Amino acid sequence: MARRVSGRRQLVVTLIAWAIGLAIFFPILWTILTSFKTEAEAIASPPSFLAFEWTLENYAEVNSRSNYPLHFMNSVIISLGSTLLGLLIAIPAAWSMAFVPAKRTKDILMWMLSTKMLPPVGVLIPIYLMFRDFGLLDTRIGLVVVLTLINLPIIVWMLFTYFKEIPGEILEAARMDGASLWDEVVYVLTPMAVPGIASTLLLNVILAWNEAFWTLNLTAAKAAPLTAFIASYSSPEGLFYAKLSAASTLAIAPILILGWFSQKQLVRGLTFGAVK
Amino acid sequence: MLSPAVLLLLGWMIVPLSMTIYFSFLSYNLLMPGMEQFVGFANYEFFLTDPAFFEALANTLLLVGGVLVITIVGGTALALLLDQPMWGQGIVRILVIAPFFVMPTVSALVWKNMFMNPVNGLFAHLAKGVGLEPFDFLSHAPLFSIILIVAWQWLPFATLILLTALQSLDQEQLEASEMDGAKFGSRFVHIVLPHMSRAITVVILIQTIFLLSVFAEILVTTNGGPGYASTNITYLVYAQSLLQFDVGGGSAGGIVAVILANIVAIFLMRMIGKNLEA
Amino acid sequence: MGKISLRQVTKTFGDVEVIPALDLDIEDGEFVVFVGPSGCGKSTLLRLIAGLEDVTGGHIEIDGRPATDVPPAKRGLAMVFQSYALYPHMSVRKNISFPLKMAKMDPAEQERRVNAAARTLNLTDYLDRRPGQLSGGQRQRVAIGRAIVREPSAFLFDEPLSNLDAALRVNMRLEISELHQSLKTTMIYVTHDQVEAMTMADKIVVLRAGRIEQVGSPLELYRAPRNLFVAGFIGSPKMNVISGEKAAEHGAHTIGIRPEHLLLAQDGAWSGRVGVAEHLGSDTFLHVHVEGLDPLTVRVQGEAGVSHGDAVRLSPMPEHLHRFDENGLAVR
Ligand SMILES: Nc1ncnc2c1ncn2[C@@H]1O[C@H](COP(=O)(O)OP(=O)(O)OP(=O)(O)O)[C@@H](O)[C@H]1O
Numbered sequence: 001m002a003r004r005v006s007g008r009r010q011l012v013v014t015l016i017a018w019a020i021g022l023a024i025f026f027p028i029l030w031t032i033l034t035s036f037k038t039e040a041e042a043i044a045s046p047p048s049f050l051a052f053e054w055t056l057e058n059y060a061e062v063n064s065r066s067n068y069p070l071h072f073m074n075s076v077i078i079s080l081g082s083t084l085l086g087l088l089i090a091i092p093a094a095w096s097m098a099f100v101p102a103k104r105t106k107d108i109l110m111w112m113l114s115t116k117m118l119p120p121v122g123v124l125i126p127i128y129l130m131f132r133d134f135g136l137l138d139t140r141i142g143l144v145v146v147l148t149l150i151n152l153p154i155i156v157w158m159l160f161t162y163f164k165e166i167p168g169e170i171l172e173a174a175r176m177d178g179a180s181l182w183d184e185v186v187y188v189l190t191p192m193a194v195p196g197i198a199s200t201l202l203l204n205v206i207l208a209w210n211e212a213f214w215t216l217n218l219t220a221a222k223a224a225p226l227t228a229f230i231a232s233y234s235s236p237e238g239l240f241y242a243k244l245s246a247a248s249t250l251a252i253a254p255i256l257i258l259g260w261f262s263q264k265q266l267v268r269g270l271t272f273g274a275v276k
Numbered sequence: 277m278l279s280p281a282v283l284l285l286l287g288w289m290i291v292p293l294s295m296t297i298y299f300s301f302l303s304y305n306l307l308m309p310g311m312e313q314f315v316g317f318a319n320y321e322f323f324l325t326d327p328a329f330f331e332a333l334a335n336t337l338l339l340v341g342g343v344l345v346i347t348i349v350g351g352t353a354l355a356l357l358l359d360q361p362m363w364g365q366g367i368v369r370i371l372v373i374a375p376f377f378v379m380p381t382v383s384a385l386v387w388k389n390m391f392m393n394p395v396n397g398l399f400a401h402l403a404k405g406v407g408l409e410p411f412d413f414l415s416h417a418p419l420f421s422i423i424l425i426v427a428w429q430w431l432p433f434a435t436l437i438l439l440t441a442l443q444s445l446d447q448e449q450l451e452a453s454e455m456d457g458a459k460f461g462s463r464f465v466h467i468v469l470p471h472m473s474r475a476i477t478v479v480i481l482i483q484t485i486f487l488l489s490v491f492a493e494i495l496v497t498t499n500g501g502p503g504y505a506s507t508n509i510t511y512l513v514y515a516q517s518l519l520q521f522d523v524g525g526g527s528a529g530g531i532v533a534v535i536l537a538n539i540v541a542i543f544l545m546r547m548i549g550k551n552l553e554a
Numbered sequence: 555m556g557k558i559s560l561r562q563v564t565k566t567f568g569d570v571e572v573i574p575a576l577d578l579d580i581e582d583g584e585f586v587v588f589v590g591p592s593g594c595g596k597s598t599l600l601r602l603i604a605g606l607e608d609v610t611g612g613h614i615e616i617d618g619r620p621a622t623d624v625p626p627a628k629r630g631l632a633m634v635f636q637s638y639a640l641y642p643h644m645s646v647r648k649n650i651s652f653p654l655k656m657a658k659m660d661p662a663e664q665e666r667r668v669n670a671a672a673r674t675l676n677l678t679d680y681l682d683r684r685p686g687q688l689s690g691g692q693r694q695r696v697a698i699g700r701a702i703v704r705e706p707s708a709f710l711f712d713e714p715l716s717n718l719d720a721a722l723r724v725n726m727r728l729e730i731s732e733l734h735q736s737l738k739t740t741m742i743y744v745t746h747d748q749v750e751a752m753t754m755a756d757k758i759v760v761l762r763a764g765r766i767e768q769v770g771s772p773l774e775l776y777r778a779p780r781n782l783f784v785a786g787f788i789g790s791p792k793m794n795v796i797s798g799e800k801a802a803e804h805g806a807h808t809i810g811i812r813p814e815h816l817l818l819a820q821d822g823a824w825s826g827r828v829g830v831a832e833h834l835g836s837d838t839f840l841h842v843h844v845e846g847l848d849p850l851t852v853r854v855q856g857e858a859g860v861s862h863g864d865a866v867r868l869s870p871m872p873e874h875l876h877r878f879d880e881n882g883l884a885v886r
């Protein structure tokens with residue numbers, strides 16, 4: 001509904017929008033600011049907004065005193081691993097559904113989607129018991145497998161909607177131009193599909209990074225990603241605001257940055273193409 | 277080429293789910309291994325007549341409903357606002373969307389400690405600043421506090437999708453209605469809202485699916501308490517099975533959760549299915 | 555080079571027969587246009603020739619060699635699609651040279667051919683752009699460029715101009731005609747557009763529901779349509795079709811008379827009243843209501859000097875009267 005409007009109105013809109021935007025962002029901003037305070041300043045009353053002594057000691061301490069780097073690596077391995085594994089399985093599936101659709105294709109897609117609607121508690125116990133029996137509890141590989149499976153429907157769907165947008169006539173043109181199946185894949189399809197695959201990867205890394213049901217239930221220490229590590233601050237002795245803030249900032253910063261790049265894909269991916 | 281994905285998902289669906297169904301008919305406690313026996317619907321009877329179940333069900337509905345109301349109303353308003361011409365639109369958009377990318381445990385802990393804590397939280401400082409008694413959010417209004425936290429996380433999602441829908445609204449349609457003499461209010465009711473109704477439905481359905489399974493926020497803020505005051509079905513099942521080791525009862529609860537989610541899912545699938553044909 | 559024959563070719567999708575057994579011969583160097591109503595199978599026929607669809611039955615020969623089981627790229631044909639089907643991630647140069655690259659042609663030769671095609675098509679200044687940065691007409695030219703560099707034995711066009719605006723269409727029509735003149739390569743061209751069909755074709759193939767209704771030069775079809783369908787399909791505005799008493803007077807079940815063959819005359823046989831008069835400047839189309847008939851269209855050169863509501867008398871030119879029997883077949 002963007003329209004030509006008077007400068008006065010635009011100024012008012014700008015002020016309101018910035019005020020609301022900053023209010024919504026404030027908890028994140030506050031966390032970032034607190035991460036640079038000393039513990040004493042972090043709980044000082046009245047709190048100081050910017051006029052405090054900036055320090056990096058919390059970051060140093062989070063890094064040295066806890067296993068922060070281990071958990072960060074766990075997050076990276078689990079989210080990237082599950083996404084890459086998911087793509088590996090999903091690309092051929094989405095591919096064949098988009099380019100060689102059969103009568104069943106639509107049913108299969110819908111069914112895949114329906115698995116996403118299965119609430120995790122419905123399968124928590126068997127998965128937990130199986131993990132216990134197979135020694136997968138608190139292992140990265142176990143989490144990679146579970147996160148791959150829970151995000152597979154989203155990956156297939158996103159890829160499907162992207163592949164679907166590659167016009168069939170282009171492939172026919174390539175065939176007329178003498179491209180073999182291999183040439184078609186290498187010179188035409190892959191370059192056209194790469195942006196879609198990249199967006200899918202991005203969104204899925206974000207989802208996996210922030211997943212907090214399975215990561216909390218299936219890990220304890222060794223394989224705990226940041227979600228679970230941060231949760232350990234909920235105990236009373238974790239009431240060190242500055243350190244909590246530093247750990248939190250480190251945990252959310254990479255994903256905030258990735259997330260800002262993926263706004264559009266987010267809409268498509270999370271609505272399964274229902275809103276574009 | 278399809279089969280690996282299909283087989284894996286099929287396995288993921290069927291194996292654990294049928295195990296859950298099987299367990300739900302057993303008396304099975306992890307602390308008493310080897311004592312499993314078939315008890316019919318006793319677990320369901322027990323779970324469904326437990327007062328905790330009703331409290332959890334009510335909490336689940338309140339949580340889902342509350343967050344939906346806040347995010348849909350707020351999201352629509354924000355989308356309308358963000359669609360106006362302004363300076364720094366891209367930055368405001370980024371600010372508004374940011375909470376969605378914060379992992380649930382972080383946002384829950386940040387809100388719990390740094391904002392809602394009755395001693396050191398920012399809200400307590402503010403209250404003291406204006407001479408009020410600090411309010412202990414998580415003890416006295418635990419569910420409300422959790423609704424607030426979850427709504428903060430999901431408001432960006434609703435806003436982003438509604439904004440996308442709003443931007444796809446045909447300019448000419450609006451201009452035509454303006455030519456027909458429609459005021460802003462009636463343009464909103466008769467043109468903008470119907471155009472967005474589909475996106476709103478999608479937001480409601482998808483959020484419902486996720487909100488039914490809210491877990492981490494409860495775990496790190498209140499542990500479902502005090503009592504069952506902030507326990508939802510998901511958390512109740514978790515507590516029953518992994519804290520009390522009652523696999524049979526927890527499984528019955530899990531199946532109940534699956535049935536509840538399916539009711540929502542049916543509507544969602546219809547909508548998405550229709551879209552697939554278009 | 556470029557002779558194409560279809561023998562008893564059929565095509566079914568599922569259990570829908572889109573093309574019942576069809577025979578067609580296209581001579582080397584001919585410009586053949588397929589016309590027919592939407593859904594009649596024009597594109598399907600073209601795609602069968604291209605090899606993008608497999609025939610259900612029958613044989614296709616190209617240059618006297620069986621081509622039925624030859625893959626599209628090996629048939630030596632080039633196709634220009636309605637949507638252009640350019641590769642969006644490649645520059646114009648890469649788009650045009652793609653078929654040559656696929657043929658593993660020597661890069662210097664590729665370069666030479668791309669430059670020659672670009673010169674022919676006025677694309678030299680755009681060679682390093684992406685298709686997204688071109689106008690519709692330029693994209694169309696790139697698609698044609700991609701086709702000509704291969705020096706195919708025949709070109710296939712599926713409604714190549716339908717996405718262009720009217721003025722550009724006229725231009726591109728001329729350009730394609732010129733291309734045909736200079737290359738003398740067989741071209742098969744699908745269109746909905748009367749003017750394109752009449753002006754470009756050496757031979758028009760009129761299709762209905764997958765069947766060939768008539769094949770002939772534009773003027774043959776205009777002068778001697780084999781049946782009512784072809785009569786109504788070729789020519790614009792449409793031929794007036796009259797049956798009943800007035801047709802019987804001329805010894806036919808149905809008669810047809812083109813708007814340009816109806817004269818306004820004092821002593822005309824049919825009297826009527828003018829409804830809408832469409833003034834095009836060069837011509838005027840009068841819609842005349844005659845008692846007991848559907849409105850007749852009359853084409854008058856220049857200004858007609860009659861207007862809405864005037865009483866007029868019409869006289870059909872007897873040598874241009876088409877007679878049809880009860881099956882709609884022309885009677886000679
Ligand atoms: N892949 C397909 N599967 C099933 N039916 C098809 C397929 N392709 C075409 N058809 C059907 O075959 C018939 C002929 O289609 P075709 O595209 O050849 O028509 P056309 O003459 O090119 O029409 P238009 O002028 O609208 O382009 C149509 O009824 C169409 O529905």
Ligand SMILES: [Mg+2]
Nearest residue numbers: 596597598712
């Ligand atoms: Mg067609």
